[in-house]
Amino acid sequence: MRVLVVEDDEQILRAMVNALTDAGYEVDDAANGNDGIWLATEGAYDMILLDIMLPDMDGLEITRRIRSTSPQTPVILVTARDAIDDRVRGLDVGADDYVVKPFAMVELLARIRAVWRRQGILGDEGIIQYHELLLDPTHHTASSRGTMVSLSSTEYAMLEFFMTNRERILTREQLFERVWGFDSEASENVVDVYVHYLRKKLTGIGCGDYITTQRGIGFSFKKEGH
DSSP states (O other): OEEEEEOSOHHHHHHHHHHHHHTTOEEEEESSHHHHHHHHHHSOOSEEEEESBOSSSBHHHHHHHHHHHOTTSOEEEEESOOOHHHHHHHHHTTOSEEEESSOOHHHHHHHHHHHHHHTTOBOGGGOEEETTEEEETTTTEEEETTEEEEOOHHHHHHHHHHHHTTTSEEEHHHHHHHHTOTTOSSOTTHHHHHHHHHHHHHHTTTOGGGEEEETTTEEEEOOTTO
């Protein structure tokens, strides 16, 4: 899972990044609103943790912009504002949850998991699920109706990205950046190669048709009829 943290307090930012990294998440961070907006729109994140009181841009405005381009990306507002009106405004502009400073990192991690569970992404024991397809982050296996297949680290990263962005069109560029990174020496064609590998493995557990090619754009992950 990949998380973006936008926070201008260096001490809090580092504590959040360290806690998320220790929990096994990939983390990007920004110390101001402009950098946060750029990362949020250029990257593809499974969660955005966003301070409201930033020096250059109000976090509520950032949330509005994120919602206009990435309506499904979960956003948790992290702020010192604890008035009811502030919380209501944050939720009204599209935030999924609200954490008031000071907070314990265990609470923040629990709220992240709770949002993912509400969205149907996360099941018991951290299992990522979509209909009958289950992805185990600990063992890098995918299973469906009792049949299991092992995944390479690259196949796992690609399937995790598909499953946490189910029913959305993902471009080849987004897949390449998420799985290999912009500074990779591989060419973007490697995306199609690994989609082929992944489809073959998912076919073995009855889920190969979940990955659909969107001609000229990229791919989507969706169970037919849903």
